Amino acid sequence: MPFDIGIPELLVVFVVVLMVFGPERLPELARSLGGMVRDLRKTAADLTRDFTAEMDGSGAAGGPRAVCATCGGLNAVGQAYCGHCSAKL
Numbered sequence: 001m002p003f004d005i006g007i008p009e010l011l012v013v014f015v016v017v018l019m020v021f022g023p024e025r026l027p028e029l030a031r032s033l034g035g036m037v038r039d040l041r042k043t044a045a046d047l048t049r050d051f052t053a054e055m056d057g058s059g060a061a062g063g064p065r066a067v068c069a070t071c072g073g074l075n076a077v078g079q080a081y082c083g084h085c086s087a088k089l
């Protein structure tokens with residue numbers, strides 16, 4: 001579990017939140033917290049996908065590219081063979 005938070009700590013946090021915001025605002029609070037977690041996960045997934053694509057050399061974003069002389073396809077610099085037609089670069 002992140003931050004090493006156990007059940008007792010969660011209970012303390014819950015009670016403090018309950019006292020600060022009051023029971024009637026809890027659903028609204030939980031909703032916005034859920035939205036924040038969702039956004040965070042989406043951002044993390046986007047970053048992971050971009051990073052993986054970049055490492056594969058299939059990323060659409062910038063960076064140096066080598067043009068294949070045979071098929072004209074774009075490949076990551078440093079690749080020995082074309083990813084499109086398998087010709088030697």
Ligand SMILES: [Zn+2]
Nearest residue numbers: 068071082085
């Ligand atoms: Zn090619």
